[in-house]
Amino acid sequence: MxxxxxxxxxxxxxxxxxxxxxxxxxxxxxxxxxxxxxxxxxxxxxxxxxxxxxxxxxxxxxxxxxxxxxxxxxxxxxxxxxxxxxxxxxxxxxxxxxxxxxxxxxxxxxxxxxxxxxxxxxxxxxxxxxxxxxxxxxxxxxxxxxxxxxxxxxxxxxxxxxxxxxxxxxxxxxxxxxxxxxxxxxxxxxxxxxPGVDGKAKMSKSQGNAIPLSASAEEIAAAVRRMYTDPNHLRASDPGTVEGNVVFTYLDAFDDDREAVEDLKAQYRRGGLGDMALKRRLETILQVLLAPIRERRQALARQxxxxxxxxxxxxxxxxxxxxxxxxxxxxxxxxxxxxx
Known part of the structure; x- marks a missing residue:
């Protein structure tokens, strides 16, 4: 070996x-x-x-x-x-x-x-x-x-x-x-x-804009809710900008359904897709990703x-x-x- x-x-x-x-x-x-x-x-x-x-x-x-x-x-x-x-x-x-x-x-x-x-x-x-x-x-x-x-x-x-x-x-x-x-x-x-959830810099512990791997379900939900999107996208029917939109950046990083993400981008650009719908999708993905990590970490910390x-x-x-x-x-x- x-x-x-x-x-x-x-x-x-x-x-x-x-x-x-x-x-x-x-x-x-x-x-x-x-x-x-x-x-x-x-x-x-x-x-x-x-x-x-x-x-x-x-x-x-x-x-x-x-x-x-x-x-x-x-x-x-x-x-x-x-x-x-x-x-x-x-x-x-x-x-x-x-x-x-x-x-x-x-x-x-x-x-x-x-x-x-x-x-x-x-x-x-x-x-x-x-x-x-x-x-x-x-x-x-x-x-x-x-x-x-x-x-x-x-x-x-x-x-x-x-x-x-x-x-x-x-x-x-x-x-x-x-x-x-x-x-x-x-x-x-x-x-x-x-990027950090505020969209202003990379995700960083010192900037206070990070989601820890040990984040609770409530912390994950709160972080996703305050994520930066497109400030000019005021109504779901308005066309929105994907570039610089933190929620789409996170979907690119964590959503395994690449075709669905591209469809969402197209819909967002032409109008008819609200920010909250995107955030709900992202939150579900992050909850599924981080829950087992959090649980394993808690078990390890006891040893x-x-x-x-x-x-x-x-x-x-x-x-x-x-x-x-x-x-x-x-x-x-x-x-x-x-x-x-």
């Missing part, structure tokens, strides 16, 4: 442990992770160290949400017997890889990264940008390369981070004179970025010691994998090392 696993392509992905996950995470990555875990060797990283880059004032929040995010992973269908779930801050090789990579990237390049620029603006840092946050792409490059991952399921807004990872990989390999690190491909889903055992074992396995990559890179760069 071990030989078979090593022949599978490797996936690395994960989430910052700043709060429970939401539907944006599900669309952007979680759905792909569940689908691919039996055909790939998959590592899921609970990125608590990266969460501290803008939460250093509240480390307890980061620590507490390690288990919360792990519960979401398990509740959506991640199988810890085939997917390794591990804690970033407990993998010292990743920190050393980040330190090495910082010597092969410039501050100007980091500031040009579109993902980082958007996140800095969203957090209103101005020029008071935490250095750790600015270097986020380097830390992510360390994560991806540390596991020798070649596929990274991400939302479309994260694609520039994968591009910068590959730049670092190429530069290190040129320096060494042979391929030690592997380039990765971003796996972006059909609907790669889910917290089992969840911690999963994290402990996954981190142990990941520590060996990432240390092997670091050792190979240090040898390739000709860095000093004591030989035991």
């Amino acid at each position: 071990a030989i078979e696993l090593t022949q599978k392509p490797t996936i690395l992905t994960g989430d910052r442990t700043t709060g429970p996950l939401h539907l944006g995470h599900y669309v952007g990555s979680l759905r792909n992770r569940v689908a691919l875990q039996h055909t790939h060797r998959q590592f899921l990283l609970l990125a608590d160290a990266q969460a501290l880059t803008d939460n250093a004032h509240n480390p307890e929040r980061v620590r507490r949400n390690i288990v919360e995010v792990a519960l979401d992973y398990l509740a959506v269908g991640i199988d810890p017997t085939v997917t390794t779930i591990c804690v970033q801050s407990c993998l010292p090789a990743l920190a050393e890889l980040s330190q090495l990579y910082l010597n092969f990237v410039t501050v100007a390049r980091l500031e040009r990264n579109p993902t980082i620029k958007d996140e800095i603006q969203a957090r209103d840092f101005g020029r008071d940008i935490p250095a750790g946050f600015l270097c986020y792409p380097v830390a992510q490059a360390a994560d991806i390369t540390g596991f020798k991952a070649t596929l990274v399921p991400v939302g479309e807004d994260q694609a520039p981070l994968i591009e910068q990872t590959n730049e670092i990989v190429r530069r290190l390999n040129r320096q060494i004179g042979r391929q030690v690190l592997l380039e990765a491909t971003a796996l972006i889903p059909r609907v790669g970025r889910l 917290s010691s089992d969840v911690l055992d999963i994290l402990r074992e996954g981190t142990r396995r990941a520590r060996g994998k990432t240390q092997a990559t670091l050792d190979e890179l240090r040898d390739g760069l000709g860095l000093f090392a004591f030989r035991e």
Whole structure:
């Protein structure tokens, strides 16, 4: 079995442990992770160290949400017997890889990264940008390369981070004179970025416009009711605009009946379809999707010691994998090392 696993392509992905996950995470990555875990060797990283880059004032929040995010992973269908779930801050090789990579990237390049620029603006840092946050792409490059991952399921807004990872990989390999690190491909889903229910930004915990995977039936109903549609669509008989209409974006993401959705779009555009009819359809779909996830999560939360055992074992396995990559890179760069 071990030989078979090593022949599978490797996936690395994960989430910052700043709060429970939401539907944006599900669309952007979680759905792909569940689908691919039996055909790939998959590592899921609970990125608590990266969460501290803008939460250093509240480390307890980061620590507490390690288990919360792990519960979401398990509740959506991640199988810890085939997917390794591990804690970033407990993998010292990743920190050393980040330190090495910082010597092969410039501050100007980091500031040009579109993902980082958007996140800095969203957090209103101005020029008071935490250095750790600015270097986020380097830390992510360390994560991806540390596991020798070649596929990274991400939302479309994260694609520039994968591009910068590959730049670092190429530069290190040129320096060494042979391929030690592997380039990765971003796996972006059909609907790669889910807007918040307010329609003003991507779904985000910090923006307060998200539907958590653990949302109750009442919370789901309330969120759908306040979803942004077309402000000019005042009566059902009025022609409406589909583009930018959050309800249709969510139907594209979650409604498996593609033909029916296209028919609804055509009807909405010519008039004769009310917003509430659309919202009722969407609410039914989301209730069916999230109810079993919520129930599994509640059951798992009652077995917290089992969840911690999963994290402990996954981190142990990941520590060996990432240390092997670091050792190979240090040898390739000709860095000093004591030989035991």
